[in-house]
Amino acid sequence: MTRVIGLTGGIATGKSTVSEYLTSVGYEIIDADKITHQVQSKGSKGLEAIAAFFGKDIIKEDGELNRQKLGSIVFNDKAKLIELTRIIDPFIRSEVIRRINESKNDVVILDAPTLFENGYHFMCDNIISVVCDFDEQEKRLMERDSLSKEEADARIKSQWPLKIKAELSTYVIDSNGSIMQTRNQVVKLFNNID
Ligand SMILES: CC(C)(COP(=O)(O)OP(=O)(O)OC[C@H]1O[C@@H](n2cnc3c(N)ncnc32)[C@H](O)[C@@H]1O)[C@@H](O)C(=O)NCCC(=O)NCCS
Numbered sequence: 001m002t003r004v005i006g007l008t009g010g011i012a013t014g015k016s017t018v019s020e021y022l023t024s025v026g027y028e029i030i031d032a033d034k035i036t037h038q039v040q041s042k043g044s045k046g047l048e049a050i051a052a053f054f055g056k057d058i059i060k061e062d063g064e065l066n067r068q069k070l071g072s073i074v075f076n077d078k079a080k081l082i083e084l085t086r087i088i089d090p091f092i093r094s095e096v097i098r099r100i101n102e103s104k105n106d107v108v109i110l111d112a113p114t115l116f117e118n119g120y121h122f123m124c125d126n127i128i129s130v131v132c133d134f135d136e137q138e139k140r141l142m143e144r145d146s147l148s149k150e151e152a153d154a155r156i157k158s159q160w161p162l163k164i165k166a167e168l169s170t171y172v173i174d175s176n177g178s179i180m181q182t183r184n185q186v187v188k189l190f191n192n193i194d
């Protein structure tokens with residue numbers, strides 16, 4: 001049976017950087033963000049369900065989801081984020097489960113930012129959290145996504161505190177240093193996990 005290693009952390013703490021490295025050394029990654037985009041794509045049932053709740057204006061002229069608009073609604077209104085999760089998570093979950101069940105590998109990495117918030121930790125044998133200090137996370141998020149301080153803080157605060165995620169994880173990667181230092185921790189960790 002395929003073992004599932006959960007990879008989580010906070011927005012812009014370095015999960016994708018870690019999962020890109022794990023891909024390069026041959027691990028199979030199930031990327032919950034990519035699946036989210038897939039189940040919300042043009043003409044999908046997921047997008048139809050989102051538009052039924054948030055209104056047709058949430059779809060752009062080209063038929064794609066207006067991600068920026070939806071993000072600014074849900075990351076500033078907890079009740080709306082709960083609604084979005086209620087609508088879209090069943091689509092994400094069934095695809096994640098399908099991918100795990102169909103995997104031919106001994107190990108898959110489930111890369112999910114809201115692993116704990118959305119209850120995906122119950123599917124995992126081990127959990128790795130990638131964490132860094134709040135100021136560093138805020139800085140990285142503002143730079144990467146060209147967000148203001150307020151926009152970055154709203155996104156960070158819509159997730160569970162990193163301290164709690166770290167406490168609930170089997171392993172913690174501290175990404176405060178350089179990318180090379182993060183990578184070295186991953187190499188060391190995976191030498192011991194397998
Ligand atoms: C709100 C949406 C449209 C924003 O889209 P956008 O393209 O700007 O961001 P993207 O999807 O690439 O996510 C970027 C980051 O936002 C954070 N994020 C996404 N969804 C959530 C959420 N429900 N709660 C907290 N943080 C979230 C994550 O850290 C993620 O890595 C989109 O994130 C979404 O539909 N989210 C709800 C689905 C979900 O819960 N996805 C997480 C899968 S475990």
Ligand SMILES: Nc1ncnc2c1ncn2[C@@H]1O[C@H](COP(=O)(O)OP(=O)(O)OP(=O)(O)O)[C@@H](O)[C@H]1O
Binds near residue numbers: 009018113140
């Ligand atoms: N030591 C480090 N480890 C990881 N990433 C770093 C480090 N130093 C800087 N970064 C940068 O931080 C940014 C955020 O990293 P990344 O995109 O991997 O975050 P993420 O956790 O996957 O975020 P999201 O939840 O939004 O998908 C990237 O631009 C990355 O290059």
